[in-house]
Each structure stands twice: as structure tokens, then as C-alpha cells.
Amino acid sequence: MLLGRVAGTLVATDKEPTMEGLKFLVIKQIDVDESETGGYVVAADAVGAGVGEVVLFATGSSARQTAMTRDRPCDAVVMAIVDTWEVGGDVKYTK
Amino acid sequence: MLLGRVAGTLVATDKEPTMEGLKFLVIKQIDVDESETGGYVVAADAVGAGVGEVVLFATGSSARQTAMTRDRPCDAVVMAIVDTWEVGGDVKYTK
Amino acid sequence: MLLGRVAGTLVATDKEPTMEGLKFLVIKQIDVDESETGGYVVAADAVGAGVGEVVLFATGSSARQTAMTRDRPCDAVVMAIVDTWEVGGDVKYTK
Amino acid sequence: MLLGRVAGTLVATDKEPTMEGLKFLVIKQIDVDESETGGYVVAADAVGAGVGEVVLFATGSSARQTAMTRDRPCDAVVMAIVDTWEVGGDVKYTK
Amino acid sequence: MLLGRVAGTLVATDKEPTMEGLKFLVIKQIDVDESETGGYVVAADAVGAGVGEVVLFATGSSARQTAMTRDRPCDAVVMAIVDTWEVGGDVKYTK
Numbered sequence: 334m335l336l337g338r339v340a341g342t343l344v345a346t347d348k349e350p351t352m353e354g355l356k357f358l359v360i361k362q363i364d365v366d367e368s369e370t371g372g373y374v375v376a377a378d379a380v381g382a383g384v385g386e387v388v389l390f391a392t393g394s395s396a397r398q399t400a401m402t403r404d405r406p407c408d409a410v411v412m413a414i415v416d417t418w419e420v421g422g423d424v425k426y427t428k
Numbered sequence: 429m430l431l432g433r434v435a436g437t438l439v440a441t442d443k444e445p446t447m448e449g450l451k452f453l454v455i456k457q458i459d460v461d462e463s464e465t466g467g468y469v470v471a472a473d474a475v476g477a478g479v480g481e482v483v484l485f486a487t488g489s490s491a492r493q494t495a496m497t498r499d500r501p502c503d504a505v506v507m508a509i510v511d512t513w514e515v516g517g518d519v520k521y522t523k
Numbered sequence: 524m525l526l527g528r529v530a531g532t533l534v535a536t537d538k539e540p541t542m543e544g545l546k547f548l549v550i551k552q553i554d555v556d557e558s559e560t561g562g563y564v565v566a567a568d569a570v571g572a573g574v575g576e577v578v579l580f581a582t583g584s585s586a587r588q589t590a591m592t593r594d595r596p597c598d599a600v601v602m603a604i605v606d607t608w609e610v611g612g613d614v615k616y617t618k
Numbered sequence: 619m620l621l622g623r624v625a626g627t628l629v630a631t632d633k634e635p636t637m638e639g640l641k642f643l644v645i646k647q648i649d650v651d652e653s654e655t656g657g658y659v660v661a662a663d664a665v666g667a668g669v670g671e672v673v674l675f676a677t678g679s680s681a682r683q684t685a686m687t688r689d690r691p692c693d694a695v696v697m698a699i700v701d702t703w704e705v706g707g708d709v710k711y712t713k
Numbered sequence: 714m715l716l717g718r719v720a721g722t723l724v725a726t727d728k729e730p731t732m733e734g735l736k737f738l739v740i741k742q743i744d745v746d747e748s749e750t751g752g753y754v755v756a757a758d759a760v761g762a763g764v765g766e767v768v769l770f771a772t773g774s775s776a777r778q779t780a781m782t783r784d785r786p787c788d789a790v791v792m793a794i795v796d797t798w799e800v801g802g803d804v805k806y807t808k
Binding site for chain 2: 524525526554555569570571579581582583584585586587588589592600602603604605606607608609610611612615
């Protein structure tokens with residue numbers, strides 16, 4: 334999984350029917366120092382994450398292992414909202 | 429999923445038989461500011477996207493989770509036409 | 524899928540038994556302007572592509588969705604020989 | 619698999635229910651000379667790795683092939699603690 | 714698949730139980746001119762490759778399509794020892 338910040342939302346009316354009901358989040362990737370890496374991904378939201386929150390997202394076939402995304406053409410999912418992490422004994426982020 | 433703009437189409441007569449009937453789109457990848465990243469992908473079209481439209485595409489095994497691409501040697505699919513997205517409260521794109 | 528030009532062939536006698544009979548192609552990746560990107564892949568040939576031809580290849584689990592590659596430790600397959608593509612209304616390549 | 623050093627831990631209370639009970643590790647990727655590459659991944663821990671240890675991690679669908687991660691939206695798992703490796707006859711790392 | 718040279722071996726005693734008995738190889742990636750790309754991977758050995766040999770390796774779920782790696786948390790496997798390849802009519806490598 335990688336870390337990201339929910340930057341915004343995306344709307345797509347005309348889509349594969351099985352994607353109906355999914356909420357798309359625009360995620361900016363961040364590194365372990367909480368700085369943006371320049372990368373992004375559009376992910377389905379499985380946990381009700383809000384704009385500005387720091388989240389974990391999974392990609393590939395693992396993105397389909399939620400009730401919301403199973404068997405759908407979805408290759409990225411937000412599967413956790415991050416509370417905190419530490420690196421080298423230092424707390425790097427707290428919600 | 430990533431964002432892309434449909435740049436054109438591709439024709440391949442001589443192909444794996446299960447790929448018959450699929451429409452190939454040449455997609456230029458774009459970032460959340462709608463600028464091209466320099467990357468591209470050739471994707472199957474599951475939603476009837478037209479040249480110039482901004483779309484979402486999925487890759488890997490998730491690209492096979494549509495009626496059109498299931499069990500086929502297809503690793504990229506356009507699965508949504510984008511209406512709009514916003515980042516940091518600003519609308520970045522509207523169809 | 525990505526575009527590539529068949530640059531040559533590869534022979535490997537000592538291999539996983541299920542790979543017997545597969546033809547390995549050395550593929551140089553090209554972009555939509557037909558210039559080489561510097562990347563390459565060794566792919567199984569599912570369509571009888573010849574050296575010099577421009578092809579589409581699929582990677583990951585999608586590379587196993589052909590009669591020739593199913594259930595084999597093969598992560599790249601040439602699944603189409605390209606006739607032509609266009610970008611922005613201009614024909615960029617014709618076989 | 620790639621090499622990494624366990625840099626720290628991550629806590630996420632609000633997550634996909636099937637992820638309950640998994641321990642998240644922040645892994646800094648290292649190369650064969652044991653220097654950091656700048657990359658990182660957040661991985662589930664399948665082997666009880668401690669902070670500071672050098673580990674192997676697997677990504678993608680392979681990350682779900684442990685009793686702990688099966689059928690979960692988890693795309694990275696620490697599946698081994700490294701004792702030693704050698705390159706060109708030289709021992710590069712010993713635990 | 715990609716080309717690599719077997720640079721060395723890796724030992725990990727404490728690992729996911731299903732990984733018992735697998736031999737881990739440290740593979741330095743090479744390009745079609747046989748020069749190192751700077752990348753590496755730690756792969757399971759399915760073909761008895763020796764240090765110094767040039768091999769093909771497969772990644773992702775395809776790395777689990779061998780008797781040795783099936784259903785294991787293994788995302789890279791050496792599945793062939795290369796005899797020779799040619800590019801543009803020139804033999805680039807012979808074992």
C-alpha cells in the first residue's frame with residue numbers, strides 16, 4: 334500500500350455499469366515525510382474518506398478485494414484512513 | 429485508475445482471436461491539472477469514448493472485469509468518461 | 524497494452540517445462556510517434572509476429588489469457604500485429 | 619521480491635473490516651548494497667518483523683498468498699526476514 | 714519477462730512457511746545489450762540457475778505459475794536460462 338492525501342473528488346456519469354455507486358477520489362501520493370511525490374491516482378473509496386485526509390490505498394487485483402469493488406474494473410481503492418505512523422522512532426504524522 | 433485523453437484509434441487485423449470486436453484507443457495520460465504526462469497506453473474501449481474525451485482507464489487484471497474484456501489478453505480498459513473533477517476545492521476539469 | 528517493434532528472438536533451452544513450444548520475442552518499446560522509448564520486454568508470441576513488425580503486447584496476468592500462454596509463468600505476450608494508428612487525426616503509422 | 623528495512627509502524631483504525639488484526643509496517647526499500655533507494659511501501663507483516671530488520675516483501679496478488687492476507691485488499695506483504703545475501707561472491711549483508 | 718544476470722543468493726530462515734524449500738536468487742537486471750540497468754529483483758529459482766548465468770524472470774501473478782511457486786507469496790521467478798538472443802540480426806549474447 335502507499336500513502337496518499339485525498340485531494341478531491343471525480344464524477345463520471347458514463348461508465349461501466351458495475352462501477353455505479355462507487356465514489357471516486359483523487360489521491361495525491363505522499364511519502365513517509367508527508368510530502369507529495371508528484372504522483373496521483375483516482376481510487377474508489379471503500380472507507381468514507383474525506384477531502385484532506387491521509388489514507389492508504391491498494392492497487393491492482395488487491396483493489397478488488399472489498400465488498401464495494403469486487404469483480405469491478407477498479408484498480409485502486411482507499412482501504413484505510415491513517416491515524417499515525419512513525420519512522421525511526423519519530424512520529425511523522427498524526428491525524 | 430488514471431486519467432487520460434483519447435488521442436486516437438488503432439487498428440490491428442491480425443490478433444488473438446478473442447480480441448475480435450474490441451475497439452482500441454490510443455490514450456495519452458494526463459495529470460490532475462489536465463496536462464499530458466508523456467505516458468500513453470493503448471486501451472480497449474468499454475464505454476464508447478470518442479477522440480478528445482477525457483477518460484478513466486484501469487490496468488492489469490482489473491482491465492478484464494468488463495463484459496467486453498473478460499478472459500481476454502487485455503491489460504488496459506477505458507471504463508469511464510469523466511464529467512468533472514476538483515482538487516482542493518477548485519474545479520480542475522469539466523466536460 | 525503498449526506498442527513495440529519486434530527487434531529479435533531469444534532461445535532458452537533450459538526452462539520451466541510448461542514454457543516448451545513458446546517462441547520468445549525481444550520487443551523494443553515504442554511510443555505513439557514510433558520512436559523507441561529505451562524500454563524492452565521479452566514476450567511470448569501468440570500471433571506469429573516477425574522481426575521488424577510493430578505489435579501490441581499485454582503484460583501481467585493478461586499475458587496468460589491466450590491458448591498458448593494460459594497457466595504458464597509468462598508475464599508478457601504479443602497479442603496483435605498493428606496495421607495502423609492515428610493521433611489527433613494524423614496517421615502516425617501504417618504497416 | 620524486493621529488499622527493504624523496516625523503518626516503522628502505521629496505525630489505521632478506520633479501515634476495510636477484513637484488514638482488522640493486520641500489522642502495518644513502513645518499509646524503506648534498499649538495494650543490493652543495502653543503501654536506501656528512496657522508495658517505500660506500507661506492507662502487512664506476515665512474519666513478525668521488527669523495526670530495523672532487513673526483510674523481503676512481495677507485492678501485487680502475491681501479497682495475498684499468506685494466511686494473514688488472503689482475500690484482503692492488501693498489495694504488499696513482508697514474507698521473510700533476511701539472514702544474509704551475497705553478490706559476486708562477497709557477503710553484502712548479515713543479520 | 715525481463716533479462717537478468719544471477720548475481721548471488723539470499724538466505725532467509727524466518728519466513729512464510731510456504732516459502733520453505735525455495736531458493737532465492739539476487740538478480741541484476743540487464744538490457745538487450747547485456748549491460749546492467751541498475752535494477753534488481755530477488756526471485757525464486759524454478760530452473761536451477763547458477764551464479765553468473767543470464768536468465769529470464771517473470772513477475773507478478775505469473776511468477777506463481779510454476780510447481781515450485783504456486784499459491785505462495787512469491788512475485789518473481791526465474792523460469793528460463795538464456796542460451797542466446799539476437800537483435801537486428803546481430804547475436805547479442807551467447808551462453
